[in-house]
Amino acid sequence: MSQATLFALQTDCRAHIACQDNLAFMRPLKSGVMQLIVTSPPYNIGKAYERRRLLQQYVEQQAQVISECVRLLSCRGSLCWQVGNHVENGEISPLDMVLYPVFQEHGLHLRNRIVWHFEHGLHCSNRLSGRYETILWFTKTDDYVFHLDPIRVPSKYPGKKYFKGPKAGQLSGNPLGKNPGDVWIFPNVKNNHVEKTAHPCQFPVELVERLVLALSEPGDCVFDPYMGVGTSVVAALKHDRIGYGCDIMKEYVDIAWDRIGMLRAGMLRTRPMHKPVHDPSLPYGGHR
Numbered sequence: 032m033s034q035a036t037l038f039a040l041q042t043d044c045r046a047h048i049a050c051q052d053n054l055a056f057m058r059p060l061k062s063g064v065m066q067l068i069v070t071s072p073p074y075n076i077g078k079a080y081e082r083r084r085l086l087q088q089y090v091e092q093q094a095q096v097i098s099e100c101v102r103l104l105s106c107r108g109s110l111c112w113q114v115g116n117h118v119e120n121g122e123i124s125p126l127d128m129v130l131y132p133v134f135q136e137h138g139l140h141l142r143n144r145i146v147w148h149f150e151h152g153l154h155c156s157n158r159l160s161g162r163y164e165t166i167l168w169f170t171k172t173d174d175y176v177f178h179l180d181p182i183r184v185p186s187k188y189p190g191k192k193y194f195k196g197p198k199a200g201q202l203s204g205n206p207l208g209k210n211p212g213d214v215w216i217f218p219n220v221k222n223n224h225v226e227k228t229a230h231p232c233q234f235p236v237e238l239v240e241r242l243v244l245a246l247s248e249p250g251d252c253v254f255d256p257y258m259g260v261g262t263s264v265v266a267a268l269k270h271d272r273i274g275y276g277c278d279i280m281k282e283y284v285d286i287a288w289d290r291i292g293m294l295r296a297g298m299l300r301t302r303p304m305h306k307p308v309h310d311p312s313l314p315y316g317g318h319r
């Protein structure tokens with residue numbers, strides 16, 4: 032049994048996390064065990080947790096990790112790679128474009144290129160400020176798990192009815208709400224966000240929750256190979272999945288364990304999935 036598994040089993044039987052390089056963590060795991068792999072890798076922009084390298088070397092290193100992820104993915108499973116831009120001398124390389132051929136080589140099927148839009152970030156002076164990143168959602172086969180109902184969002188006109196034809200008078204929309212579409216608006220985790228930890232670029236939990244609910248089922252395994260402070264594992268555990276994750280930085284893994292402990296104790300504060308985003312043009316910012 033690997034050190035990672037030992038470490039995890041000693042602590043929590045539904046959360047398997049370790050301070051370990053992701054290739055070392057993945058190699059002992061059985062093929063096909065993960066229903067959902069969701070992650071945000073380093074962007075090769077020189078953050079404290081990464082070594083900046085030539086873009087080609089970065090892609091080669093990502094290709095090794097992606098290859099192991101594909102091996103671990105179940106036949107009905109999904110792989111979600113959340114990325115922004117690599118930036119060199121003010122010139123951007125969108126990493127979803129750069130990495131897409133790697134996924135294609137594995138014969139994966141791209142189901143959506145989800146745009147995650149947020150309002151906060153660096154203000155650029157020589158180009159427009161970046162206010163979105165993307166999630167490439169791939170499936171391994173055409174027979175994949177997808178549940179729309181748990182992720183429906185309120186319809187714009189919930190009481191709208193057909194006004195003519197055979198369905199006249201009946202509700203025209205789904206009473207459970209509408210498909211959330213492929214542009215997702217969630218605040219990114221900056222200093223005033225309820226989930227903020229010491230990590231400089233953590234996911235909002237609600238973003239991963241949407242993927243967990245749509246692309247996996249209770250009891251399934253969800254894995255994040257660049258786990259950071261364990262956001263994906265928290266989202267998985269919140270919905271009765273089994274969470275796997277690893278990160279090379281002990282500081283982040285320790286925070287991940289703390290967050291899991293607080294979740295178990297009912298004390299972890301996360302931004303609720305359906306909370307509207309702050310709108311300064313409306314009274315009380317659009318919500319109270």
Ligand SMILES: C[S@@+](CC[C@H](N)C(=O)[O-])C[C@H]1O[C@@H](n2cnc3c(N)ncnc32)[C@H](O)[C@@H]1O
Pocket residue numbers: 051052053054070071072073080081230232233234235256257258259260261262263277278279280283
């Ligand atoms: C963009 S952050 C992910 C943050 C995460 N989504 C969260 O919500 O906390 C990328 C993470 O990858 C980790 N990392 C970098 N190289 C790694 C490797 N070879 N194996 C595992 N983790 C690695 C970094 O320490 C960093 O925490």
